[in-house]
Amino acid sequence: xxxxxxxxxxxxxxxxxxxxxxxxxxxxxxxxxxxxxxxxxxxxxxxxxxxxxxxxxxxxxxxxxxxxxxxxxxxxxxxxxxxxxxxxxxxxxxxxxxxxxxxxxxxxxxxxxxxxxxxxxxxxxxxxxxxxxxxxxxxxxxxxxxxxxxxxxxxxxxxxxxxxxxxxxxxxxxxxxxxxxxxxxxxxxxxxxxxxxxxxxxxxxxxxxxxxxxxxxxxxxxxxxxxxxxxxxxxxxxxxxxxxxxxxxxxxxxxxxxxxxxxxxxxxxxxxxxxxxxxxxxxxxxxxxxxxxxxxxxxxxxxxxxxxxxxxxxxxxxxxxxxxxxxxxxxxxxxxxxxxxxxxxxxxxxxxxxxxxxxxxxxxxxxxxxxxxxxxxxxxxxxxxxxxxxxxxxxxxxxxxxxxxxxxxxxxxxxxxxxxxxxxxxxxxxxxxxxxxxxxxxxxxxxxxxxxxxxxxxxxxxxxxxxxxxxxxxxxxxxxxxxxxxxxxxxxxxxxxxxxxxxxxxxxxxxxxxxxxxxxxxxxxxxxxxxxxxxxxxxxxxxxxxxxxxxxxxxxxxxxxxxxxxxxxxxxxxxxxxxxxxxxxxxxxxxxxxxxxxxxxxxxxxxxxxxxxxxxxxxxxxxxxxxxxxxxxxxxxxxxxxxxxxxxxxxxxxxxxxxxxxxxxxxxxxxxxxxxxxxxxxxxxxxxxxxxxxxxxxxxxxxxxxxxxxxxxxxxxxxxxxxxxxxxxxxxxxxxxxxxxxxxxxxxxxxxxxxxxxxxxxxxxxxxxxxxxxxxxxxxxxxxxxxxxxxxxxxxxxxxxxxxxxxxxxxxxxxxxxxxxxxxx
Amino acid sequence: xxxxxxxxxxxxxxxxxxxxxxxxxxxxxxxxxxxxxxxxxxxxxxxxxxxxxxxxxxxxxxxxxxxxxxxxxxxxxxxxxxxxxxxxxxxxxxxxxxxxxxxxxxxxxxxxxxxxxxxxxxxxxxxxxxxxxxxxxxxxxxxxxxxxxxxxxxxxxxxxxxxx
Ligand code: FES
Ligand code: FES
Numbered sequence: 001x002x003x004x005x006x007x008x009x010x011x012x013x014x015x016x017x018x019x020x021x022x023x024x025x026x027x028x029x030x031x032x033x034x035x036x037x038x039x040x041x042x043x044x045x046x047x048x049x050x051x052x053x054x055x056x057x058x059x060x061x062x063x064x065x066x067x068x069x070x071x072x073x074x075x076x077x078x079x080x081x082x083x084x085x086x087x088x089x090x091x092x093x094x095x096x097x098x099x100x101x102x103x104x105x106x107x108x109x110x111x112x113x114x115x116x117x118x119x120x121x122x123x124x125x126x127x128x129x130x131x132x133x134x135x136x137x138x139x140x141x142x143x144x145x146x147x148x149x150x151x152x153x154x155x156x157x158x159x160x161x162x163x164x165x166x167x168x169x170x171x172x173x174x175x176x177x178x179x180x181x182x183x184x185x186x187x188x189x190x191x192x193x194x195x196x197x198x199x200x201x202x203x204x205x206x207x208x209x210x211x212x213x214x215x216x217x218x219x220x221x222x223x224x225x226x227x228x229x230x231x232x233x234x235x236x237x238x239x240x241x242x243x244x245x246x247x248x249x250x251x252x253x254x255x256x257x258x259x260x261x262x263x264x265x266x267x268x269x270x271x272x273x274x275x276x277x278x279x280x281x282x283x284x285x286x287x288x289x290x291x292x293x294x295x296x297x298x299x300x301x302x303x304x305x306x307x308x309x310x311x312x313x314x315x316x317x318x319x320x321x322x323x324x325x326x327x328x329x330x331x332x333x334x335x336x337x338x339x340x341x342x343x344x345x346x347x348x349x350x351x352x353x354x355x356x357x358x359x360x361x362x363x364x365x366x367x368x369x370x371x372x373x374x375x376x377x378x379x380x381x382x383x384x385x386x387x388x389x390x391x392x393x394x395x396x397x398x399x400x401x402x403x404x405x406x407x408x409x410x411x412x413x414x415x416x417x418x419x420x421x422x423x424x425x426x427x428x429x430x431x432x433x434x435x436x437x438x439x440x441x442x443x444x445x446x447x448x449x450x451x452x453x454x455x456x457x458x459x460x461x462x463x464x465x466x467x468x469x470x471x472x473x474x475x476x477x478x479x480x481x482x483x484x485x486x487x488x489x490x491x492x493x494x495x496x497x498x499x500x501x502x503x504x505x506x507x508x509x510x511x512x513x514x515x516x517x518x519x520x521x522x523x524x525x526x527x528x529x530x531x532x533x534x535x536x537x538x539x540x541x542x543x544x545x546x547x548x549x550x551x552x553x554x555x556x557x558x559x560x561x562x563x564x565x566x567x568x569x570x571x572x573x574x575x576x577x578x579x580x581x582x583x584x585x586x587x588x589x590x591x592x593x594x595x596x597x598x599x600x601x602x603x604x605x606x607x608x609x610x611x612x613x614x615x616x617x618x619x620x621x622x623x624x625x626x627x628x629x630x631x632x633x634x635x636x637x638x639x640x641x642x643x644x645x646x647x648x649x650x651x652x653x654x655x656x657x658x659x660x661x662x663x664x665x666x667x668x669x670x671x672x673x674x675x676x677x678x679x680x681x682x683x684x685x686x687x688x689x690x691x692x693x694x695x696x697x698x699x700x701x702x703x704x705x706x707x708x709x710x711x712x713x714x715x716x717x718x719x720x721x722x723x724x725x726x727x728x729x730x731x732x733x734x735x736x737x738x739x740x741x742x743x744x745x746x747x748x749x750x751x752x753x754x755x756x757x758x759x760x761x762x763x764x765x766x767x768x769x770x771x772x773x774x775x776x777x778x779x780x781x782x783x784x785x786x787x788x789x790x791x792x793x794x795x796x797x798x799x800x801x802x803x804x805x806x807x808x809x810x811x812x813x814x815x816x817x818x819x820x821x822x823x824x825x
Numbered sequence: 826x827x828x829x830x831x832x833x834x835x836x837x838x839x840x841x842x843x844x845x846x847x848x849x850x851x852x853x854x855x856x857x858x859x860x861x862x863x864x865x866x867x868x869x870x871x872x873x874x875x876x877x878x879x880x881x882x883x884x885x886x887x888x889x890x891x892x893x894x895x896x897x898x899x900x901x902x903x904x905x906x907x908x909x910x911x912x913x914x915x916x917x918x919x920x921x922x923x924x925x926x927x928x929x930x931x932x933x934x935x936x937x938x939x940x941x942x943x944x945x946x947x948x949x950x951x952x953x954x955x956x957x958x959x960x961x962x963x964x965x966x967x968x969x970x971x972x973x974x975x976x977x978x979x980x981x982x983x984x985x986x987x988x989x
Contacts, residue, residue, distance in 0.1 A: 032919035035927030036911065038862015038902035042928060045861035137845070223962045225866040225874055226928040275864070275928025276962050307867040504925035504963055663922040663968075670965030671925065698871035698960065706953040706966040 022515040022522050023726055026663040030508045030527060031273075040273040043229030043245025048300035051231070052081055054286075054293045055139040055303070056116075056127035057146055058313065062157070062379040062691025063168065064121050064150035066128065073145040074131060079138040081297035083146070084289070085129045086118025092292050097261035109171040111315075111348040111382045112255065115288045121150070122170055122347035123381050124692045125312030132293040132301045155691040159344035159376040160321055162188040165790035170347055170377040176791040189791045190349035191375040195357060195429045198368030203336025207327030211404040215397040216757040217740070218684030219319040219344065222386045223675070223703050226275020227310045230286040232293070233300040238262075240291055242269045247282040247501050248540020253532045255284045256291060270531040271501045278675070279385030280315055282542045308696040315384025316685065318343045318351055322360075322397035332411050332419045336368040337361060341394065345375045346382040353390070354430060359737060360394025362428040362474045363439060363629065364402075364420040371429055374789075379691045385542060387672060388475045388733035392679055392740050396758065399471035399741030403748065413470045413745070414447045417631075428476075438655030438719025439472070439629035445653040445715045446470060446631045452651075456635075460648070464637040467750025471632060473737025477625040477721075477730050478543020482550040483536035486514055486557040486616040488565065490607045492585065492600030494518055496527040496554055499535030504671075504732070505664045506546040510554045512660055513725065517558035519584045520599060536619070544730025547660065548626055548721070553618040555725040561616025569602045571610035626721035626729040630654040632673065634742040635710075638750040643765030645747055646708075647677050650739075653715040657729030666714040669735040673712050676739020678704045681761040833894045835860070836904030842891075850889035851875045854901060862902040862931050866960070873959030876932035877901050883939040885958075902931035905938065913983065914938055914976040923972030925963035933959045937973045945984075946977055 034040040071083045084092070090103040107118050117128045129146050133139035154168040161167055169186055176183040177191045204210060230244040240260075246252050249271040257264045274281060286303045294301040305314070321342040327335045339361070345351040353373020361371065406413040421443060422428070424436050446452050452468075459466040485497040494514050500506070511525040518525075529535060538550065562582065569587040570577040579590050588596045607613050635649040652669050659665045682702040686694040695701045720727020740758055748754050753768030831842045835858060842857045851868075854860040854877070866874035868887045875886040878900040886899075905912040914937050917923065924930045933956055940947055940955035947955065952973045953966070961969060 026922075028919045029922070029924065031927075032924065033911070033915075035924055035930050036902070036915040036918050036934060037906055038860070038931050040927055041861070042864065044855075044865065047859075137847075224926075224928075225872055225960060225962050226864070226926070227866070274926060275866075276926045278962070304865075307869065307871075667922050667925055667964055667968055670967045671963045672965075674965035675962065697869055698867050699869070703960055703962065705957040705960065706970065707957045709953075709966045712965055712967055 020516060022512045023658070023660050024662070025512065026661060027508060027512060027522050029505055030511050042226055042275050043272045044302070044304045046231050046243045046272065047302065048231065048233055051300045051302055052132040052134055052297055053136045053139050053303070054130060054132045054290055054301045055136065055143055056289065056309070057129040057143045057148070058125040058309065059117060059121035059128050060124070061121055061150050061152055062124040063153040063155045063170070065153065066117065066119055066121060067149045067151050069129065070147040071129065074142040077138065077142050077145060079134040080131055080142045081299060082132040082293050083129065083142065084116065084292055084296060086116040089116065089118070089292070092296060093260055096295055099261050109174050109348055111350050112259070112284070114348065123313070123379050125309065125381070127289070127313065130289050130293055132297040132299070155379045155689070156188070157378055157380060157687045157691050159319070159342050159378055162376050162378045163342070163374065163789040165788055167790070170379055174349055174377060183791055187790050188377040189374050189789065190345065190377055191353070192791055193353045193357070193373040194370070196370040198336070200336045200338055200368045200370045203368035204325060204327035204338065207335050208330040209405065209408055210325060210327045211401055211408060212325040213401055213404060213756055215322045215324065215400055217320050217393045217396055217679070218758055219316050219380065219383070220386070220679050220683045220685070221311055221316040221701065222278040222280040223678070224276030224278060224280060227305040227307060228281065228285045228314065229302070229304040230290040231300060231302045232287070232290040234295045234298070238266055240267050240294070242267065242287060242291065243272055244269065244287055245272050245274050245281060247274065247277045247503065247542055248538070249501065249532050250499060250537055251282065251540040252284055252287050256287060259288050260291065268531055268533045271529065274501060274503060277503055278387045279389060279542055282540050283315060283384055285314055307698060311696040311701055312693050313381050315382050317386035318345050318383040318390065318393070320344065320356065320393040322393065324397045324401045326401050326405055328405055328409070330409070332409055332416045334364060334366050334420045337366045338370050339397070340372045340374070341397070342374045342376055343390070344378050344380060344383070346380045347377060348382045349375065349377065351375055351383050356390035356394035357429050358476065359388065359391035359474050360398040363422055363472050365422055365426055369429065380687070387675060387736045391473060391475060391733070391737040392676060395471060395473050395737045396741045396744065399738065400744055400756065403469065403745040404754065414443055414452070417472055418443050434627060435624055436719065436722050437627050437629060438717050441717045441719055442629050442631040442653040442655055443472070445717055446633050446651065449633065449651050449715065451635070451649065452633055459637045461637055461639070463641070464639050465750040466635065466637050467746045467748065468633065468635050469742045469745025469747070469749055471738035471741035471745055473630045473734050475544060475628050475730070475734035475737060477548065477627050478545025479549055479623050479625055480539035480545055481619070481621045482538050482553040483619040484510070484550065484553040484557045485536055486554070486561045488561055488603050488614040490604045492520065492598060492603045493524040493526070494520065494561070496525065496557070497535060498527070498529055498538060498550060498554070499532065500529065500538040500546060500550045501541045502529065503541050504668065505661070506550065509547050509660045509664060510550060513551055513554045514558045517555060518562055519582070544628065544732040547728050548724045548730050549620055549623060551728055552620045552623060552724050556618030556620070557616040558618070559616070560618060561614050564614045564616060565599060565602055568606040568610055568614060569597055572597060572602060572605050624723040626657060626724060628655055628729045628731065628734045630734045630738055632738040632742045634739070634746045636743060636746040636750055638747055638765060640751055640769060643762045645681055645743070645761045645765060647710045647743060649710050650712040651715060652712055652735060653717055654731070654735060655717045655719050655729060656731050657721040658718055658727040659716050660726065660728060662716060665716055665731050668732045669714045670712045672732070672735030673739050674704050674709045676736045677708065677743065680740040680743035680758055682759050684759045829892065831891050831895050833897060833899060835899045836901060844891045846890065846892050848891045849887050850877070850891060850894045850899070851886040853891050853894065854886060854899070860901050860903050864928055864931055866928065873932045873936065874929055876935040876959060878935055878939060881939070881942070883936050900935070902934055905934060912938070913979040914941065914973070917972040917976035917979065921972035921975055922968040923964065929959055929961040933961065933969060937976065940973070941977055941980060945981055947973070949974070
């Protein structure tokens with residue numbers, strides 16, 4: 001049951017919108033017709049004549065040495081065209097590139113290089129061999145004929161256990177990286193990040209109130225509905241053509257070029273329509289192996305992951321164990337914070353703690369702190385980016401602790417956050433100052449919202465308890481290179497050409513920007529995303545950077561086209577360009593406004609005279625980041641008998657800078673919130689002791705359905721960003737950040753049980769209620785009992801006091817993962 | 826394994842299809858007929874991306890074996906628009922923002938069409954129930970629910986006009 005007590009409103013845009021015609025409009029999705037008629041071609045929808053099907057053999061062990069692989073029977077099966085194992089990689093790459101590929105290169109502990117396990121498997125479901133055959137059924141039969149012998153090794157699944165000195169080593173050649181260098185003996189702690197400022201011990205001991213807690217989140221999956229799919233073809237001219245479901249076709253081209261040791265010109269990548277990515281399709285998955293199969297088989301090869309492969313062996317988001325202590329004055333002013341965040345990054349190094357720290361603590365002014373982040377290897381799949389990478393985990397810890405502090409102080413959770421909220425000029429944990437931001441405005445929007453201002457309603461379910469919780473979130477904003485062309489047709493219409501992938505609606509917002517700047521109707525703008533041979537270069541889509549960065553490129557390209565059109569018009573008017581005026585599709589000479597040419601007339605004449613037809617170009621490499629903040633109010637109902645939790649209502653306030661298309665902004669927010677609800681209530685990887693994933697299917701890995709999703713009212717706050725067009729900010733990442741914490745805080749409000757681990761629906765709620773009943777105060781739990789840990793280093797982890805620690809790789813607001821880059825140089 | 830012939834009507838056209846008996850209706854649509862509008866999200870009946878109408882009722886085509894389709898009528902997303910005119914449910918999804926990446930959309934549309942055929946004026950709860958077998962990871966469902974409400978109104982208005 002869901003309630004319908006709220007009107008779905010959007011805060012009115014600020015006054016300057018009067019000058020905008022298309023910006024701010026709820027125009028319909030430009031590619032909508034293709035998507036509702038089934039015409040849009042996704043990763044698995046393209047086929048080629050003579051095409052084979054590729055399949056991979058998963059490891060049944062989470063940690064084992066491969067003692068032998070025999071593929072002879074699989075090769076002999078009629079209909080099988082290629083069988084590849086890890087040991088074949090160097091030879092095939094050497095043949096493709098005509099270079100000597102050193103075998104060791106394919107046996108490094110690298111996420112990108114390990115496309116097939118070689119010598120050792122390090123997680124359950126890791127691919128150990130691949131085949132290409134005429135049908136899927138024959139390919140599957142061939143897999144059953146591959147004989148692999150394993151010698152199992154001890155398994156480590158829990159990140160805290162993996163940090164102990166006696167833990168089995170997941171990788172033999174990973175040494176703890178710190179700001180002061182690399183350790184000399186191998187360790188499961190791939191990286192230790194330390195950020196500190198001031199004297200935190202003193203700050204905490206001077207505090208009137210302190211709270212501590214240990215918070216845990218489960219490994220979760222991005223849950224895109226389209227499994228990864230790829231089609232690769234090799235042609236005798238030495239070129240590869242790839243069709244794939246990716247967030248960045250140029251990233252795939254660059255990644256394959258590095259992996260195959262061939263120049264990018266030998267690779268052409270077409271990004272298909274993408275059925276959801278949320279960060280996961282920013283890195284390559286199938287492309288390298290599909291390419292090698294196509295080369296070896298001499299025929300095009302299509303691969304499509306099964307759902308269990310998606311869950312077992314792509315890149316889910318890391319689980320985390322987070323110890324937090326906060327100290328504050330009686331009036332709520334934060335004085336100090338201490339934290340140790342432990343990230344289970346999976347079987348290969350990567351990911352990074354900084355994002356979680358900066359997202360979690362970034363919204364607040366903390367005069368003294370020490371934050372340690374550990375990236376820990378376990379026998380789980382490599383983790384990857386998922387919508388505001390590491391933000392929801394960090395916010396779950398910090399926002400829960402703040403809620404504990406508020407109740408201890410008897411203070412309103414909104415007032416506590418307002419008291420400590422960062423403003424322009426304040427610095428984040430990585431010591432980077434904030435430009436103009438709209439954080440307080442989102443808090444104020446919630447504070448004065450009727451739901452917050454009115455008393456809590458009774459539960460709609462008999463015997464259930466109703467509660468209300470608040471939490472905030474931050475995403476630093478994505479940047480990166482974007483380019484666009486705007487081709488003016490001879491009827492004065494425009495086609496935007498870009499190489500950026502549209503994950504969820506940016507084609508429409510780009511067309512709105514071009515229509516606005518060219519002053520032509522939205523219907524006269526189209527947008528295409530051709531392949532890497534044709535399209536201008538773009539970094540992958542991720543980190544909520546497209547509307548901001550590509551928007552800037554399209555804005556510049558449109559203005560460039562308009563300027564050129566004006567110059568063409570002046571040739572036709574036979575007057576200097578600076579005497580020509582333009583407005584809403586018409587040019588005229590300032591001295592004689594009665595003589596007019598439409599944009600279509602100018603374009604048509606220009607097609608065959610003067611300086612010729614017009615193409616506007618726009619590019620951008622680095623804008624100033626535009627951090628986005630969100631505050632969410634969540635109402636839940638809790639069954640105190642079973643611990644079941646239903647989210648019944650959400651008010652999500654977010655600073656979007658400027659809503660180019662409010663419908664698209666709301667869609668992003670509502671989608672992020674529901675993903676956050678899944679993270680909070682039901683989603684999580686479950687492993688057995690042998691490290692086998694017990695829930696590799698959508699029945700047991702439980703994502704929210706329409707019945708689990710509440711009404712979500714979006715309050716669009718518009719505090720313009722200082723860079724980029726119209727003040728826009730990226731919208732997509734931040735709405736998932738506050739949700740899990742807001743749900744947990746609402747559960748506490750409902751039943752007085754403080755749940756500190758996710759997913760929380762069911763048993764954890766009952767345990768938390770029992771804790772409260774038996775007088776266990778979670779806020780007094782000792783948070784820093786890390787026990788013996790093995791960084792393999794000697795003294796490198798000591799923290800200097802007083803000086804903010806800075807390293808070049810952390811000079812950002814959030815994760816380095818935000819724009820997923822190809823991981824193969 | 827020996828192949829067999831399956832006779833099935835798809836979007837009003839009779840088809841005679843050669844297939845192994847273990848393949849699914851989803852395979853027939855996508856691979857034999859190149860009707861790739863119907864999507865595969867899981868292959869195990871858990872996501873609804875492969876929803877089609879079988880004799881007017883919504884089914885997960887990944888769970889229907891090819892021989893089970895013998896002699897039956899199948900409607901896929903490609904069969905919704907008539908004479909190049911979108912079905913009101915398609916228009917509503919576009920206008921209300923009921924889709925983002927669009928991979929769940931074909932299945933959602935089929936579930937929605939089936940609902941509106943049996944219940945012309947469904948409550949919000951009935952809508953949520955009808956699409957609860959269709960997972961969407963992008964939209965949070967809100968705008969999908971609104972789109973189905975809008976389509977229901979449009980279709981009733983159209984029917985009222987038609988009956989006058
Ligand atoms: S593909 Fe049939 S239900 Fe998921
Ligand atoms: S629109 Fe992407 S899954 Fe529904």
